[in-house]
Amino acid sequence: MFILKRVVCFGGIIVPQRTSLSVSNLSTCHCLSFPKKHSPYSAVDSERYSSLVKSVMSSKVRSQTPETLQAEDEHIYGPVVKAQMPSSIPKMRVPKTLHPFLHCEETVETEEIESAPPSRILLNRGQGRSSVPSVTRILQQTLSPEQIFYLERWKRKMIAELGEEGFKEYSQNLFRQGKLFHSAVEDIMRSGATWKNRNPSETPECPSEVQGYMESISHVLEDVRAVRATESTVEHAELNYLGIVDCVARYRGVLCLIDWKTSEKPKPFLSNTYDNPVQVAAYAGALNHDSNYKYQVENGLIVVAYKDGSPAHAHKLSAELMLQYWKTWLIRLEEFTEQKSSHVSSASVEKR
Numbered sequence: 001m002f003i004l005k006r007v008v009c010f011g012g013i014i015v016p017q018r019t020s021l022s023v024s025n026l027s028t029c030h031c032l033s034f035p036k037k038h039s040p041y042s043a044v045d046s047e048r049y050s051s052l053v054k055s056v057m058s059s060k061v062r063s064q065t066p067e068t069l070q071a072e073d074e075h076i077y078g079p080v081v082k083a084q085m086p087s088s089i090p091k092m093r094v095p096k097t098l099h100p101f102l103h104c105e106e107t108v109e110t111e112e113i114e115s116a117p118p119s120r121i122l123l124n125r126g127q128g129r130s131s132v133p134s135v136t137r138i139l140q141q142t143l144s145p146e147q148i149f150y151l152e153r154w155k156r157k158m159i160a161e162l163g164e165e166g167f168k169e170y171s172q173n174l175f176r177q178g179k180l181f182h183s184a185v186e187d188i189m190r191s192g193a194t195w196k197n198r199n200p201s202e203t204p205e206c207p208s209e210v211q212g213y214m215e216s217i218s219h220v221l222e223d224v225r226a227v228r229a230t231e232s233t234v235e236h237a238e239l240n241y242l243g244i245v246d247c248v249a250r251y252r253g254v255l256c257l258i259d260w261k262t263s264e265k266p267k268p269f270l271s272n273t274y275d276n277p278v279q280v281a282a283y284a285g286a287l288n289h290d291s292n293y294k295y296q297v298e299n300g301l302i303v304v305a306y307k308d309g310s311p312a313h314a315h316k317l318s319a320e321l322m323l324q325y326w327k328t329w330l331i332r333l334e335e336f337t338e339q340k341s342s343h344v345s346s347a348s349v350e351k352r
Contacts, residue, residue: 185247
């Protein structure tokens with residue numbers, strides 16, 4: 001026997017009642033039945049899509065690698081790839097000779113230097129200096145296989161989009177805008193007035209093509225003081241290389257070698273600037289050993305300006321970071337010297 005409770009309501013008062021049922025009265029045939037709801041998926045052919053669902057659920061998403069990018073590019077642009085495929089394991093190297101970054105004898109810090117007009121030493125390729133390589137040339141000729149791969153991939157995509165002539169014109173316009181931008185920044189740096197307190201009537205008017213770039217770096221220029229050099233040549237006589245620094249000035253009170261860059265894409269991180277930190281360290285190392293400059297620079301600053309006027313990214317290079325990139329520069333310089341020696345040896349063998 002089962003004792004079941006049921007509830008009866010009399011005038012709002014709930015009264016439980018007991019009812020006795022025999023086991024024989026309980027049967028599955030007496031279960032309540034409800035009308036079956038219509039499912040919107042009932043008409044879907046599940047067998048037809050089962051293989052597709054399994055393939056999607058079982059596949060793994062992988063990040064793009066040089067190998068997959070090359071396969072994709074060969075399918076779109078053809079199998080022409082000049083650069084070798086970069087190895088997945090980078091080689092760790094250290095410079096054979098650790099040349100000093102600073103020249104301890106040149107540590108003059110006087111108010112006279114701070115108040116003097118910015119120096120501007122022009123590049124002179126005469127007097128036996130035609131064979132001295134530039135920092136830009138050395139970095140270009142010692143790119144890693146991975147850097148060459150991505151650079152050529154970008155070039156191929158641009159040519160496919162713009163054509164040979166279009167890409168040539170695009171490159172020339174970028175170079176021209178870069179020169180105009182550097183010239184406009186130099187005019188402001190040499191005027192002696194800060195960007196915030198400048199007199200528009202006395203400030204040289206910059207071309208319309210670079211006004212966006214100038215607006216982009218305006219917040220950086222407000223923190224630049226005591227300009228010591230602009231577009232000035234530096235040379236490391238011992239290591240035999242030279243370069244032209246954009247600017248040496250105090251940024252937020254710290255003396256920095258400043259490098260102005262333009263970009264069409266945002267570069268919010270230092271890693272987005274590729275070899276620029278190595279370039280800055282090379283310039284600073286040369287300046288520190290150049291007798292034309294009576295001071296030392298330990299810090300760097302890379303400012304990336306944007307044509308649309310959006311705020312530039314300013315990447316500060318501390319003294320510790322500069323030493324790290326200085327070591328990288330020494331390695332690149334050794335690679336360049338080895339390449340040059342190898343080419344000379346090959347040429348002498350061919351003459352024989």
